[in-house]
Amino acid sequence: MVDWAKGNSNKDVELIVSLNFRDLNSRRDEVQSMKDFVNHCLDNLTQAEVWNNRKCKLFFILDDLEECELPLNFEENKDLVDLKEAASMDVLLTNLIKGKLLPSDHLWIISGPSGVNKIPSEYIHKVTQCQEKNAIQTLTADLKKEVLNKYEEELCDHETHTEIYDIEEISKDKQKLTQTTYKNILQSKEKKVRTVLTKGVSGIGKTFHTQKFMVDWAKGNSNKDVDLIVSLNFRDLNSRRDEVQSMKDFVNHCLDDDKQAEVWNNSQCKLVFILDGLEECELPLNFKKNKDLVDLKEAASMDVLLTNLIKGTLLPSDHLWIISGPSAVNKIPSEYIHKVTQCQEKNAVQTLTADLKKEVLNKHEEELSLHETHTEIYNIEEISKDKQKLTQTTYENILQSKEKKVRTVLTKGVCGIGKTFHTQKFMVDWAKGNSNKDVDLIVSLNFRDLNSRRDEVQSMKDFVNHCLDDDKQAEVWNNSQCKLVFILDGLEECELPLNFEENKDLVDLKEAASMDVLLTNLIKGTLLPSDHLWIISGPSGVNKIPSEYIHKVTQCQEKNAIQTLTADLKKEVLNTYEKELSRHETHTEIYDIEEISKDKQKLTQTTHENLLQSKENKVRTVLTKGVSGIGKTYHTQKFMVDWAKGNSNKDVDLMVSLNLSDLNSRRDEGQSMEEVINHNFNNVKQAEISIYDKCKIVFILDDLEKCELPLDFEKNKELTDMTEEASMDVLLTNLINGNLLPSARLWIISQHSGVDKIPPKYIDKVTVCRGKKIIQINRDNDP
Structure with missing residues (x-):
């Protein structure tokens, strides 16, 4: 008015x-x-009459x-149009504002925020804002000062060994972590980012980093385009x-300054909302059912406001940084999150690896130094159906193979x-x-312990976290390029069904399932396909896992196991027979039978070496x-003693002496040939080494005439697998006909009444035990 009055x-x-x-209220x-x-x-009164009797421009x-x-x-x-028509103050004002009265004159209406809705918007032709000069800058400056006063000194007294890392999805089960800065946390090279979790x-x-982010902004070191930061905690909400x-x-309430707060909505003001403590949020956050809001002035519940803020229907151009513990990340649907980051220790993988290595050394190093082993791990290479080659391996190479990629290794060996x-x-x-330097973590488990957890339902992620037994560090393994090795010991003691065919396939580390489902998917490689498994089993457990999921088989056995077993067996033979044989003398010999004619044979004395x-x-x-x-x-006993003393058959590694009359009582047992051989030796630890196909073996089968087994060579099933169980009759017929251990040799002893039990096509040489000095014999007179 003064400016107008001055012209x-x-x-x-x-x-x-x-x-x-x-x-006007009083009127x-x-x-x-x-x-x-x-x-x-x-x-x-003199001037007043004038305004209506001429074309006078008024300004209300x-x-x-x-x-x-x-x-x-x-x-x-x-509605009024006549200036002389009397009416109440309310009627006059509404008609003045609507333009029914004095339509050519101007009105300038002044209001605080609470009064602006008293006049319908259709009667307002222009809206202006009264605020401080450079009001945004002033509000920003005030907020920065408040942030520095609140947090700067406190942050100086604290130190953190953690950082914020961007998470990049590499595959379904692997992620790459890249350290980010406060400047880049709300940005991405690939896409536009509104909401960061x-x-x-x-x-x-995590909260330390939000405060550091605000202080960094307040000092002008980062995010210089941000005008205001609104920091909230779900617990308070x-x-x-x-x-x-x-x-x-x-928002006005959050800014806590009525005079300044109005600025943020009536200008191009860039806001960042920090929503901390999502895991403590007790609001339903009902994104599906909550009403959509676009009007900042429309009132609603706190839950509706938050879901619309997060969805972006309210304040779509502003940024949100949401902070959460692991348990709550699923409270917000992934489609509303544009970037995910992880707060963890600097070099967290290295830290976790170092801690685990220290734990391993504390737990096992001293104990191992007190023990010595004469065993080694050997790679098993298939040479043919019945032949394998054993090669000693090292810890560095146990998870590797020259021929193919190895994920799962099975090591077998007796108890x-x-x-x-x-x-x-x-x-x-x-x-x-000293080895496997590329491995970050080893998770050691025992099937015996897992039996008691068969009814637990959890995700693979929670299972591994539980195994690592360190909540702060455990989260690291899944959110980085972290190489794991699982050691699963005691397969033979596993009481879980391990139902590979019927168990559901899992690929999501966060999906909960039973222990059996988790294990079968881990072994199959649908979960954590890029990690390694080393499964340990006794002989009775090796078939619990289908062979297609095993990429390499190794054997735990004594160093130079064949030589050791041979030496032990020779010692046992000498202890059993040498002294007894020295007390006896025989006047018989073994003679090779040579066919001279249909009715004539020639007998030639043979030796144990040439038998x-x-x-x-x-x-x-x-x-x-x-x-x-x-x-x-x-x-037969003299033959074995002669071998044990090194006088003959030096190329023979093992002699297995079986009495067929003793086997009658075992006719109904289901067992493998490997178990039959093992049973024959007293030294079980050395015997059960599954290397018989590498050994040169002689079987001595005595008392054929007393064998009550049918020895059904024609109908019995063919066997080639040493570990396959069958009846004693099936085992013997397959041993004799050469399906089992075809490189082994057999010496069968029988009275004349039993020789026809074995078809002649399976006999390569016939000898006879007779008195000395018999040179030639007529077949008809042969006793």
Whole structure:
């Protein structure tokens, strides 16, 4: 008005009528015409008459709308066009504002925020804002000062060993972590980012980083385009769940400065909302059912405001940084999260690896130093159906193969041979940095312990976290390029069904399932396909896992196991037979039978060295016949003692002596040939080494005439697998016909009544046990 009065502006305006709604409240019951009202306002009867009798341009200033107590009933008030028609103050004002009265004059209405909605928007032709010069800058500066006062000194007193890392999906089960900065946390090279979720275990320092982010902004070091930061905690919002307010009022309340708060919505003001403690949120966050809001002035519950803020229907151009513990990340649907980051220790993988190595050394190193083993791990290479080659391996190479990619290794060995010792040695070797340097973590499990957890339902992620037994560090393994090795010991003790065919396939580490489903998917490689498994089993457990899921098989056995077993067996033979044989003398010998003609044979004395040989053909099976009591069994024992002393058959590694009459009682047992051989030896640990296909073995089968087994060579099933169980009859027929251990040799002893039990095609050489000095014999007179 002063500027107008000085002639500096609005020179076409002739009169200014200045009114205050607060004053008009007291005149609400007055009834007068607009003409009288204006005259009263001008307060000069001489001049007042003028304004209506000429073309006079008026300017009404109506101040303090927020204090107006008149109803301002625009819809129901009568329309007026006659300046002389009397009416109430409310009717006059609504018609003045609507333009029914004095339509060519101007109105300037002044209001606080609470009064702006008292006049319908269709009667307002222009809206202006009264604020401080550079109001955004002022509000930003005030907020920065507040942030520094609140956090700067406190942050100086604390130090963190954690950082924020961007998470990049490499595959379904692997992620790559890249350290980010406060400057880049709300950005991405690949896409536009509105909402960022940062996850991390409790106490890792997530809130510290939000405060550091704000201080960094307040100092002008990063995010310089951000005008305001609104920091909220879900825990505090829980207590406001029943409040109903608009987003505008909510933000104003957060900014806590009524004069300045109005600025943020009425300007191009860039906001960042920090929502901390999602895991403590008790609001339903019902994204599906909550009403969509776009109007900042529309009132709603706290839950509705938050879901619309997060979805982006409210304040879509502003940024959100949401902070959560692992348990709550699924409270917000992934489609509303544009970037995920992780708060974890600097070099967290290295830290976790170092801690685990220290734990391994503390647990096993001293104990291993007190023990010694004579066993090693050997790779098993298939040469043919019945032949394998064993090659000693190292801890460095156990998870590798020259021929193919290895994920899962099975190591088998008898109970007590030292398999677990080798797994512990493997871990200690890794912990000392001597082998497998590319492995970050080793998860050691025992099937016996897993049996008791068969009814647990959990995700693979939670299972591994539980195994690592360190919540702060455990989260690291899945959110980085972390190489794991699982050691699963004691397969033979596993009582879980391991139902590979019927168990559901899992690929999501977060999907909960039973222990059996988790294990079968881990072994199959549908879960954690890029990690390694080393499974340890006794002989009885190796078939629990289908062979297609095993990429390499190794054997735990004694060093130079064949030589050791041979030496032990020779010692046992000498202890059993040498002294007894020295007390006896025999006048019989073993004679090779040579066919001279249909009715003539030539007998030639043979030696123990030559018994299993022939000049004419290759010999696998020798049949020696002789009358009862002639000394056949004596010769078998002499044969073994002669071998044990190193006097003959030096190329033979093992002699397996079986009495067929003893096997009658085992006719109904289901067992494998490997078990039959093992049963024959006293030294079980050395015997059960599954290397018989590498050994040169001689079987001595005595008392064929007393064998009550059918020996059904024609109908019995064919067997080639040493580990396959069958009846004793099936095992014997397959041993004799050469399906089992075709490289082994057999010496079968029988009285004349039993020789026809074995078809002649399976006999390569026939000998006879007779008295000395018999040179030639007529077949008809052969006793």
